[in-house]
Amino acid sequence: NAGVTQTPKFQVLKTGQSMTLQCAQDMNHEYMSWYRQDPGMGLRLIHYSVGAGITDQGEVPNGYNVSRSTTEDFPLRLLSAAPSQTSVYFCASSYSGGRASTDTQYFGPGTRLTVL
């Protein structure tokens, strides 16, 4: 098992550019989510999905789109990048999103994004 994989590892964008951060998991997990991590802020939830075809907004969804066409993949799209979106982005997955008492969220290695 590769676990949760994210690409790219680093990215620099200019203001207004668009891009897609990729996330994939090979554990057949139902629940996937995207977080951003900023200094002194911990991790904040952007969007999440409880299964293929189902997505919902988290705490800080503005400026980001997601889709979940397969169980394995959960891409995050920035439609028009802004400097405020400079951050480290983490994708996570879990079997049931916390319904089971033994559930665990597994995090990917992160994508470090800089918007100039």
Place this chain on the structure above:
Amino acid sequence: GQQLNQSPQSMFIQEGEDVSMNCTSSSIFNTWLWYKQEPGEGPVLLIALYKAGELTSNGRLTAQFGITRKDSFLNISASIPSDVGIYFCAGQRGAQKLVFGQGTRLTINP
């Protein structure tokens, strides 16, 4: 948005010392989690707590779920150099998203 209050923000200790950090919230959570993050990596789960009052250990780590369900603490005994990193608490309700604390950065002097 809602965040947990985690303290201290940073700690500088000598190898062998014990460490204690905690998280508090104005809201009740059904689950408390403690993660560790090392440079260039995602958070890794250390301990999960599912019942108010629960005390759980994982090696030298001990964590407790507060009786009010609004707080949790993590203790690390006899710290070693590989304990260095950022520790995050997270609260969860049912099948909902995690809410993270701001993190505690642990530095250890050998």
